[in-house]
């Protein structure tokens with residue numbers, strides 16, 4: 218539990234047959250209706266969610282189109298993932314080589330007055346470089362048979378009957394085989410919206426909105442002597458100076474560091490909080506060169522609707538980022554894979570995919586697996602990040618060896634470790650003690666009681 222708190226942290230592009238003339242003819246793939254022998258699925262967005270969905274679909278021999286507007290781009294992201302993701306998604310072990318998506322780090326949370334040192338030196342948090350990870354995952358989906366289309370999806374035309382196809386309208390990006398800016402369309406039976414926090418697919422199906430945090434990050438290349446310090450160390454900072462409701466971070470990226478922070482409640486002040494993080498780490502980053510400045514919204518809770526008709530949302534488009542830690546990469550990849558497998562399973566069994574199938578096979582299974590955890594982390598964020606006293610309590614708890622083991626197990630491996638009852642009891646008492654000291658427990662429990670159960674939407 219507390220460890221999660223610590224982190225925060227075709228291939229045929231277009232075949233010759235499909236080439237547009239210089240007069241920008243539209244490219245259209247037509248899906249016939251009920252007598253089809255192949256299911257056609259478009260996955261919009263090639264981040265961890267989309268690439269994982271496409272891989273699962275293509276592995277089941279579904280005709281899969283993965284549409285990404287910027288295959289050479291990099292999503293602004295801290296890049297911290299749980300250790301279990303490496304194995305679960307067969308990502309190469311961390312190394313400092315340019316080809317490896319991840320480098321290793323151990324976390325250290327710091328409040329204005331305290332710093333907790335990690336006590337499990339053999340374990341680490343992989344830190345991904347998204348520019349490497351995303352193309353690695355997309356290439357793997359392509360190797361299973363997904364067609365990667367390089368283009369910006371501009372709209373989705375909904376069918377007027379359950380047997381008609383959806384039409385994806387997109388504008389091609391420059392590639393070897395196509396002219397940039399060519400309007401194209403693609404007809405498919407099922408759509409997976411994996412196009413991130415500003416999802417156009419979500420808009421097209423009227424999925425409703427969510428509140429979002431803003432996260433700001435600077436990539437800084439440090440002089441070699443300073444980079445040594447961060448070679449295998451991730452730092453998290455809490456305090457009113459770095460964020461009123463989140464944490465600031467310095468995450469290693471093999472050959473540079475990412476320094477950033479986030480907030481929901483005070484977005485216009487994000488640069489002030491970034492200055493706060495910088496001033497906390499000033500001596501350690503002095504002489505560094507800023508190589509990139511990036512900012513992006515982070516969803517705060519699931520959208521009111523995540524499945525509509527034969528369209529399903531996954532990853533950030535659905536709103537799957539945990540509060541408290543701001544962790545979204547693992548949940549994006551997991552939800553993408555789960556959704557892709559649900560579609561493939563349904564097609565295999567029934568030869569047709571309908572809204573009720575997506576609801577039952579994907580959405581319900583997702584909610585059964587994760588909604589409690591998301592709600593719990595939401596509560597923890599309110600409790601611990603609400604005041605400096607709460608933040609001090611958080612870092613104090615994180616200094617405890619037993620808390621570290623339990624939290625490492627639950628964060629890194631996404632499972633609750635079997636605890637020792639008397640230690641659990643002690644931990645429970647200490648937690649309640651620190652929360653009472655922070656004066657926030659009663660207040661938050663009262664609010665929770667007033668709002669009652671139900672998904673925070």
Ligand SMILES: Cc1cc2nc3c(=O)[nH]c(=O)nc-3n(C[C@H](O)[C@H](O)[C@H](O)COP(=O)(O)OP(=O)(O)OC[C@H]3O[C@@H](n4cnc5c(N)ncnc54)[C@H](O)[C@@H]3O)c2cc1C
Nearest residue numbers: 262264265266286295296297370413432532533545546549
């Ligand atoms: C600054 C920052 C730091 C973060 N740090 C962490 C962290 O340390 N650990 C962690 O787990 N999470 C972190 N997150 C959250 C994490 O980045 C997201 O949860 C994760 O990237 C979600 O993956 P996704 O595939 O759903 O969406 P995205 O990664 O946003 O991918 C969406 C893809 O869709 C493409 N796309 C969008 N619109 C279109 C369109 N119209 N047509 C075609 N393609 C389109 C985009 O180019 C992009 O490639 C951070 C977020 C931010 C902003």
